[in-house]
Amino acid sequence: MTDDASVAAAAAHIEAREGGIDVLINNAGVFGTHNPADQITATDASEVFEVNVVGIVRVTHAFLPLLRTSAHPVIVNVSSGMGSFAATHDAERVESRNLAPLYTASKAAVTMLTTQYAKSWPDVKVNAADPGYTATDFNGHSGPQTVTEGTDAIVELATIGPDGPTGTFRDRHGEMAW
Template sequence: MTTTLITGANRSLGYETARRLAAAGHTVLLGARDPDRGRAAADALGVRFVQLDVTDDASVEAAVADVRAREGGLDVLVNNAGLNQPYRPAEELTAADASTVLGTNVVGVVRVTHAFLPLLRASAHPVVVNVSSGMGSFAVTSDPSRVESTLAAPLYCASKAALTMLTVQWAKAWPDVKVNAADPGYTATDFNGHSGPQDVTEGTDAVVELATIGPDGPTGRFLDRSGPVPW
């Protein structure tokens, strides 16, 4: 049985990822910061809730201890938790805003992955999936045919560009772990006021694909539901 932890999984893309992987036979651990919302989501899916705030060292350490005690190991980590930047003009975004956005979308992923790496390495086939975005791609955000090119979100885009590069570097540094990044695409979620043309199932196609790769699967790749994402 494959044991999979998904951060930020009490709603939207994380919730749908949890639903789909549970249906595929994974033992899913639904990570969420808010205990009430997390337990409600986990109960609705019939999976186990793990309290996890990616911005808090003590919370992450407690989650590692919980998983070690209950499941004994971890096979797949999906770093899904993230936040958008404040809805203000770029000139009004501050260093404090940058610390908040990058603190969750980049530092939080480092914190969680570093903490769970020993449990992952105990797996015969460890996998890490980082939920990134085409908004972090120079090629995508410069392509006039893509909706991403019409948006200006400096902090969010910078955080996702950093996350994708982290993916590549970890893949090089850890040949024993499959590390990939997924771009959900423009998906209708709470994150964007349900404005995207894709539904959450379409938005999780790349995440689920990368979470279910075999031992000969890719590493260091950046994919959306149609294939490789240009950088």
Template sequence: MTITFITGANKGLGFEAARRLTELGHTVVLGARDAERGQAAADELGARFVRIDVGDDASVATAAADVRAHEGRVDVLINNAGIHGRHAPVEELTGDDAAEVLQTNVVGIVRVTGAFLPLLRRSEHPVIVNVSSGMGSLALTSDPERPESKVVAPLYTSSKAAVTMLTTQYAKALPGIRVNAADPGYTATDLNGHSGPQTVTEGTDAIVMLATEGADAGTGRFVDRFGPVR
């Protein structure tokens, strides 16, 4: 039985990934910051809820201890929690704005991964899936034919570029763990006011694929639902 822990899973991509993986037979532990919404989401899916605030060391440590006490290990860690940050003209962005986005989207992955590594190392074939974005790709955001090139969101895009690089570095540093990044694509979620043309099911295709592929599938990759991302 595959034990999967997902952060930010009370709605959107995290919730849909939890739903799909539960249907595929995973034992899903649903992580979320909001206890009421997280418990409601877990109840709907038949999953177990664990409160986790990826921006807080104590919360993350408590969540890892909870999983260790109940499940004993983690086979798949999906670092999904993320925010867009304040919508404002670039000249109005502040250091605090940047810190808030990076704290959740990048530092949160470092914090959660570090706390959950002992649980992952109890797995026969441990997997980490980091939810990144094509918005963090230099190639895609420079290609006028791509929708990613039309968006100006300095903090969010920078954070996702960092997530992708973090993924490749962790893949090198953790040879016993498969570490990959998923680009959901332009998906209708709260993050973009549900403006994306993709459904959340389509947006979780790459996440689910990375969470369920064979142990020899490779590490240090960045993929979307169609294949490798540049």
């Protein structure tokens, strides 16, 4: 995600082997520092945004020509409810109780990038998915959802047909407020 040459080599390998792809799932994310907001530096921000946002741009740019070989190309960007303004302001939701300035800002950027890509490429279905608070290495397996539950929205969006949605943000329960 962070190296142009590596991403280009991966795209070239897949093109040589497969000729194209139907679905691209951008699923990379780093949390970044756990420092309080007043101790976060520009370097900290650069490290998080380089993976979580710039990485999606890099990979999407490299793989878009391969996607365009498909009759029904689909991109799913894995975002987070922690990047939702609605969820982070809803006291009933777990997202409102977590302070993670860089992670949340980067995931809000992922969701906005998704809408802009969807508007820019009417021939490609581009959506964002929130896996939710899923028990993974990312959170020390503290999430209440299984990995299968966490991938429900990703799989649903990856397998949409040509009349499926584009520019949406979903979790396993349906469309999410931004």
